[in-house]
Amino acid sequence: MALSRTAVVDTAWELLRTYGLGDLTMRRLARELEVQPGALYWHVANKQALLLALAERMLASVTGPASPADLVRALRRAVLAVRDGADVVAVAHALAPETLPPSAELTARLRADGLDDDDARHGALALVRFALGSVAAQQTRTAVSGSTPEQDSADEKDFEAGLAIILRGLARA
Numbered sequence: 001m002a003l004s005r006t007a008v009v010d011t012a013w014e015l016l017r018t019y020g021l022g023d024l025t026m027r028r029l030a031r032e033l034e035v036q037p038g039a040l041y042w043h044v045a046n047k048q049a050l051l052l053a054l055a056e057r058m059l060a061s062v063t064g065p066a067s068p069a070d071l072v073r074a075l076r077r078a079v080l081a082v083r084d085g086a087d088v089v090a091v092a093h094a095l096a097p098e099t100l101p102p103s104a105e106l107t108a109r110l111r112a113d114g115l116d117d118d119d120a121r122h123g124a125l126a127l128v129r130f131a132l133g134s135v136a137a138q139q140t141r142t143a144v145s146g147s148t149p150e151q152d153s154a155d156e157k158d159f160e161a162g163l164a165i166i167l168r169g170l171a172r173a
Contacts, residue, residue, distance in 0.1 A: 003033060003035055003039055003042075003043065004043060005043040005044065005053075007033065007043075008029065008033065008040055008043045008044055008050070009044075009050070009053045009054065009057065011029060011032050011033055012024060012029055012050055012053075012054060013054060013057060015028065015029060015032065016054060016082065016083065016084065016088065017082060017083060018083075019083075020083045020084045021083075021084035021087050021088060022084075026040055026047055026050075029050075048091065048095055051088050051091045051092050052091075052092040052095055052096060052100075054088050054092070055088050055089045055091075055092030055093070055100060056092070056100065056101070058078055058079065058081075058082050058085055058088065058089060059075065059078055059079075059089065059100065059101040059102065060101070061074070061078060062074045062075050062078050062101050062102045063101060063102065063105060067109070068106055068109045068110055068113070068127065068167065068170075069163060069167055071102050071105060071106055071109065072102075072106070072127045072128075072130075072131050072163060073163075074102070075101075075102055075128065075131045076131045076134060076135055076159065079131070079132065079135045080135050080138065080139070083139075084139065085135065085139070086132050086133075086135040086136035086139050087136065087139075089132055090132050090136065093128060093129075093132065097125060097128075098121070098124075098125075102128070103124050103125065103128055104124075106123075106124035106127055106128065107120045107121050107123075107124040108120075110123045110124055110170065113170075113171070115170065115173060119170070119173045123166075123170045123173070126166060127163075127166060127167075130162060130163070130166060131159075131163075134155070134158070134159045134162070137155070138152070138155045141155075
């Protein structure tokens with residue numbers, strides 16, 4: 001297989017999903033692709049750029065729901081579905097907070113709901129960061145002590161309660 005950006009991202013995606021972020025190193029990625037580590041940098045500038053590409057892949061399906069709440073729920077589901085997904089998206093979000101899905105769409109939907117530009121932008125960032133924090137807490141707990149249906153249900157209820165509070169506050173803005 002010829003080395004390409006697609007091959008690098010595809011292999012990194014499989015490593016992330018199988019082993020987690022802790023085992024996704026550029027050296028390991030190069031070993032999996034049977035190339036020298038330096039060859040990777042022709043296709044991704046650095047590990048942060050690789051994580052941004054992985055986050056974009058993870059969030060590609062997070063678009064189109066009817067409301068800001070549905071969009072944030074879709075974000076949470078997409079990130080929860082990938083081992084260490086919250087950590088990957090948090091790094092990518094720090095690098096591209098307003099261009100990484102679903103920030104721009106959330107901002108537009110909040111504007112359509114009557115918020116001014118600044119409040120819509122800040123509201124979208126707050127919603128994304130809340131969802132990522134919720135997922136990070138759940139993924140950390142699961143990694144440390146395992147997952148139970150009861151705890152997962154409690155995490156979901158806590159997320160929904162917090163989401164409702166944030167959205168009520170934005171509606172008042």
